[in-house]
Amino acid sequence: MDHHTPEQLTQALAAAEAQINQVVLGKSAEVRQVLVCLLAGGHLLLEDLPGVGKTTLAHAVAATFDLDFSRVQFTSDLLPSDLVGVSIYDQATAGFRFHPGPIFAQLLLADEINRATPKLQSALLEAMAEQQVTVDGTSHRLPQPFVVVATQNPVEQSGTFPLPESQLDRFLFSISLGYPDERAEKALLGASDRRAVIAEARPVLSASALTALRALAEVLHASPAAIDYAYALIAATRKDRRIRIGLSPRAGIGLMRAAKAHALLARRQHVVPEDLQAVYVAVARHRLVLASDASGDGASIARELLAQVPIP
Amino acid sequence: MRSPILATRPFEWLLLAFAATLAPYTLWLPIWYSALLYAVLGARLVQRRRFARPWPGWVKFPLLAAILVLVVWEFGDPRSRQTGTAALLGLTALKLIEAERRRDGFLTATVCLFLVSVQFLFEQGMGVSAYMVIPTLLCFLALNECAAPPGTRGGIADEFGRIGRELGLLLLVALPLTVFLFFSTPRLESPLWGTVETPAEGRTGLSGTMSPGSITELIADDSPVMRISFAGEMPPRASLYWRGPVLWHFDGIAWQASRSFLGRSNANTPGPTRAGEADLRYRVLLEPTDRRWLFLLDYASGIPPETLRLIDGQVVHEQPVKQVISYEAAADLDAPVPAGPFIQEQRGEALRLPPQRNPQTLEMARQWRAEIGNNPLAIAGRALLHFNEQPFAYNLSPPPLTRVDRVDQFLFDTRIGFCEHYASAFVVLMRAAGVPARVVTGYQGGTWNPVGQYLLVRNSDAHAWAEILVPGQGWVRIDPTAAIAPERVDRGGQAFAEPSVWRAGGWLEGVANRFDAMRAWWNETIVRFDHLRQRRLFEDFGLDIRDWRQLGLWFGIGMIALALLSALVFWSRRDRREDPARRQYLRVLRRLSRLGVATPDSEGARSLAARIESERPELAGLLRPVCEAYETSRYGQSGQADAQRLEEAVTAFLAGTPRR
Numbered sequence: 001m002d003h004h005t006p007e008q009l010t011q012a013l014a015a016a017e018a019q020i021n022q023v024v025l026g027k028s029a030e031v032r033q034v035l036v037c038l039l040a041g042g043h044l045l046l047e048d049l050p051g052v053g054k055t056t057l058a059h060a061v062a063a064t065f066d067l068d069f070s071r072v073q074f075t076s077d078l079l080p081s082d083l084v085g086v087s088i089y090d091q092a093t094a095g096f097r098f099h100p101g102p103i104f105a106q107l108l109l110a111d112e113i114n115r116a117t118p119k120l121q122s123a124l125l126e127a128m129a130e131q132q133v134t135v136d137g138t139s140h141r142l143p144q145p146f147v148v149v150a151t152q153n154p155v156e157q158s159g160t161f162p163l164p165e166s167q168l169d170r171f172l173f174s175i176s177l178g179y180p181d182e183r184a185e186k187a188l189l190g191a192s193d194r195r196a197v198i199a200e201a202r203p204v205l206s207a208s209a210l211t212a213l214r215a216l217a218e219v220l221h222a223s224p225a226a227i228d229y230a231y232a233l234i235a236a237t238r239k240d241r242r243i244r245i246g247l248s249p250r251a252g253i254g255l256m257r258a259a260k261a262h263a264l265l266a267r268r269q270h271v272v273p274e275d276l277q278a279v280y281v282a283v284a285r286h287r288l289v290l291a292s293d294a295s296g297d298g299a300s301i302a303r304e305l306l307a308q309v310p311i312p
Numbered sequence: 313m314r315s316p317i318l319a320t321r322p323f324e325w326l327l328l329a330f331a332a333t334l335a336p337y338t339l340w341l342p343i344w345y346s347a348l349l350y351a352v353l354g355a356r357l358v359q360r361r362r363f364a365r366p367w368p369g370w371v372k373f374p375l376l377a378a379i380l381v382l383v384v385w386e387f388g389d390p391r392s393r394q395t396g397t398a399a400l401l402g403l404t405a406l407k408l409i410e411a412e413r414r415r416d417g418f419l420t421a422t423v424c425l426f427l428v429s430v431q432f433l434f435e436q437g438m439g440v441s442a443y444m445v446i447p448t449l450l451c452f453l454a455l456n457e458c459a460a461p462p463g464t465r466g467g468i469a470d471e472f473g474r475i476g477r478e479l480g481l482l483l484l485v486a487l488p489l490t491v492f493l494f495f496s497t498p499r500l501e502s503p504l505w506g507t508v509e510t511p512a513e514g515r516t517g518l519s520g521t522m523s524p525g526s527i528t529e530l531i532a533d534d535s536p537v538m539r540i541s542f543a544g545e546m547p548p549r550a551s552l553y554w555r556g557p558v559l560w561h562f563d564g565i566a567w568q569a570s571r572s573f574l575g576r577s578n579a580n581t582p583g584p585t586r587a588g589e590a591d592l593r594y595r596v597l598l599e600p601t602d603r604r605w606l607f608l609l610d611y612a613s614g615i616p617p618e619t620l621r622l623i624d625g626q627v628v629h630e631q632p633v634k635q636v637i638s639y640e641a642a643a644d645l646d647a648p649v650p651a652g653p654f655i656q657e658q659r660g661e662a663l664r665l666p667p668q669r670n671p672q673t674l675e676m677a678r679q680w681r682a683e684i685g686n687n688p689l690a691i692a693g694r695a696l697l698h699f700n701e702q703p704f705a706y707n708l709s710p711p712p713l714t715r716v717d718r719v720d721q722f723l724f725d726t727r728i729g730f731c732e733h734y735a736s737a738f739v740v741l742m743r744a745a746g747v748p749a750r751v752v753t754g755y756q757g758g759t760w761n762p763v764g765q766y767l768l769v770r771n772s773d774a775h776a777w778a779e780i781l782v783p784g785q786g787w788v789r790i791d792p793t794a795a796i797a798p799e800r801v802d803r804g805g806q807a808f809a810e811p812s813v814w815r816a817g818g819w820l821e822g823v824a825n826r827f828d829a830m831r832a833w834w835n836e837t838i839v840r841f842d843h844l845r846q847r848r849l850f851e852d853f854g855l856d857i858r859d860w861r862q863l864g865l866w867f868g869i870g871m872i873a874l875a876l877l878s879a880l881v882f883w884s885r886r887d888r889r890e891d892p893a894r895r896q897y898l899r900v901l902r903r904l905s906r907l908g909v910a911t912p913d914s915e916g917a918r919s920l921a922a923r924i925e926s927e928r929p930e931l932a933g934l935l936r937p938v939c940e941a942y943e944t945s946r947y948g949q950s951g952q953a954d955a956q957r958l959e960e961a962v963t964a965f966l967a968g969t970p971r972r
Contacts (some may be wrong), residue, residue: 223947223949225342269949270944272947306914307914309913
């Protein structure tokens with residue numbers, strides 16, 4: 001399981017992808033997106049109906065990359081201390097001792113994040129940004145790598161606290177799994193329980209290998225032409241009248257990192273326009289704040305921009 | 313940089329702008345040509361909305377050839393402005409067929425703006441000028457839409473305010489420059505387009521011949537001929553005879569100008585003369601007639617410079633009047649026209665009649681001569697008495713004259729007619745009685761416009777009268793029409809025309825007068841700003857522009873400086889030269905477009921190669937190395953080897969694929 005050369009690492013990556021695809025059927029494009037997000041060091045927002053395989057996907061990723069997995073169902077009565085942990089007075093040591101909460105995991109599945117109160121949401125998002133939590137004035141490092149996969153139900157909106165734009169910006173990717181196609185769904189119906197399949201999944205890459213892969217992606221070559229195109233894609237969101245708030249510079253940096261990760265997954269040494277195109281919608285869709293009279297959603301407008309913006 | 317795709321909305325604005333630009337040209341373009349161009353535009357609109365495929369070459373090129381051939385066949389001389397303009401209109405329509413890029417949009421909109429200004433070579437009237445604002449604004453709108461990046465524009469209703477503001481700002485910036493250029497652009501003494509002589513382009517007006525019906529046609533035409541402002545009081549309308557072509561030669565049907573030297577100028581002709589103190593002074597603003605005659609009151613004691621007085625008293629301009637001109641003159645209303653030189657030749661010409669025609673008329677005139685003797689004025693009086701006593705009637709739609717002896721038929725049979733019949737019959741009678749006589753055509757009277765304080769003469773004021781040679785006095789004007797229908801002379805030609813609310817007495821007369829006064833102002837201040845007025849204006853600013861060449865020199869220097877400045881701005885904005893790898897790749901894309909393969913700007917090389925693999929497998933083999941090499945040299949950490957590989961792949965592709 002230990003890989004050293006970049007060649008071995010990328011080969012193992014392909015094997016990891018194949019294994020996840022065996023667990024999550026018929027979603028190879030989305031699995032690719034999840035892996036890109038993971039390699040780019042970003043957090044993932046899954047916007048989907050219940051029961052389409054969000055948890056299965058998160059489990060499969062955690063198992064494949066040998067990540068310490070934890071899952072929290074967000075509700076409106078959940079308190080920040082329920083997530084990050086509490087300091088409790090320990091009579092034996094005559095001092096406060098920190099009991100880490102479920103956030104101390106390498107892959108945290110935050111289910112229905114929009115059901116939590118803003119207070120809890122901001123605690124989670126702070127942790128996502130800083131890679132640490134602060135309790136009673138003491139900072140605690142989160143385990144590395146630390147990846148949050150948050151889910152949102154786009155249909156049921158009552159009793160939810162929609163995430164503010166500034167916090168959505170902390171998610172590198174937003175993707176939607178959707179229903180599987182006919183073939184995959186029939187296979188799903190005929191096969192055994194997914195939990196058993198996940199249990200069979202063996203780690204293909206170690207957490208340290210993931211860190212090494214991230215470093216490889218980071219240094220991938222992006223030519224001036226590719227940067228020009230990335231800039232054109234970002235600038236287009238700021239000029240379009242259907243969009244009230246376009247992509248931030250942070251989103252731009254994320255776009256470039258995701259494109260590099262995509263290129264790495266495709267085993268290229270450099271970023272090509274297709275890499276940027278492949279990750280653009282996932283980077284942009286949750287970040288675009290649309291004008292009140294705009295028709296369509298962020299994803300459809302992002303796809304339109306992709307078709308309009310010429311490659312320089 | 314490859315120009316971005318022209319979006320649908322700017323394209324349709326462009327189409328509309330061109331359709332609007334084309335509209336005024338349809339007034340003189342042959343109807344089939346206008347219809348063809350509009351049909352091309354319509355077809356293009358449908359094609360662009362419904363079908364993605366561009367027009368194939370086998371449609372475009374024959375269409376191009378057909379348009380050019382038809383234009384030359386229809387208009388003849390390729391140097392004339394009609395031919396050039398018609399061809400440019402056709403080529404612009406064809407350019408719209410293949411306008412797919414923003415650059416095409418800018419180009420076509422600019423050409424449309426040029427066509428808007430070309431229109432003024434044909435027509436400078438206020439109505440058309442006001443209309444041209446519409447295509448101009450549409451062109452600006454199309455330019456503005458072309459310049460907007462795709463997706464940044466909403467519905468036209470939402471954007472109305474924004475587009476209006478942007479256009480308004482642009483126009484505001486352009487206005488001072490336009491005014492400056494209007495005053496400073498060198499005016500030539502004669503327009504350049506006058507260099508290729510074209511026959512009078514269907515303009516109505518007096519023509520130098522008078523055949524039955526030629527004046528009725530004019531009387532139905534209300535268009536203005538000239539506007540006259542008098543230095544003092546306007547004289548009575550009945551005394552206003554605006555002298556036009558003098559007709560000597562009668563063939564039994566039509567009257568024509570003299571074919572001998574009498575209709576020409578001569579050194580012995582009385583030239584510009586100094587008018588007496590008591591003479592009537594007035595100023596004329598003459599609309600373009602495409603002919604040389606100026607219309608002056610008889611007897612013209614003072615004639616404008618740059619004009620010639622012909623032997624028969626007619627005053628002509630040096631060149632045909634192709635744009636509004638203005639002249640000042642003086643008249644002695646009571647004086648006859650001097651007989652002038654070559655009196656024997658004039659007498660001979662003024663007594664000639666078509667042989668063996670109108671025996672009854674000749675017989676009657678001979679009787680008068682025998683009764684009265686050689687007294688021209690008395691014979692003329694006898695003829696007028698005859699018209700008065702016999703049941704002659706004035707009517708603008710008389711029964712047609714069909715017999716060979718038309719004058720006989722008119723004098724003894726139908727007895728219904730108007731000025732041309734009476735003038736013609738009168739002169740024939742005079743000649744038969746041995747009195748030298750000739751027909752004079754021109755305008756009589758006019759309509760006073762109290763708003764603009766001028767007299768408006770329309771084509772409907774066209775008139776014909778007679779002159780007889782009285783020894784010792786000269787040519788004396790006799791108007792036989794006045795003997796039959798004095799109201800024609802008193803109230804003007806409109807007294808007999810169809811009544812209209814716009815004319816004298818109509819309830820909209822005031823509106824008509826105001827509108828015409830505005831037209832007069834337009835002609836006086838805008839259209840007639842010529843080289844003389846320009847020189848005067850610059851003298852007011854202390855600049856001595858002795859001739860237009862000097863002005864042209866300064867103007868040229870200014871324009872070159874402006875062009876250099878624009879170029880400087882342009883080059884400083886252009887951040888860097890096109891990447892060499894991209895240049896190579898674009899050559900391949902252009903070839904693919906010609907081969908009917910769509911090459912969207914948002915498609916990467918890798919995706920293109922993959923798509924061609926399934927769509928056009930026969931091209932895929934040559935295209936794949938191009939796309940791979942392009943990708944590595946443009947996006948990879950490339951070296952010289954990649955560039956070499958790309959160049960080879962491109963060369964192989966271009967060599968291995970058909971040109972179209």
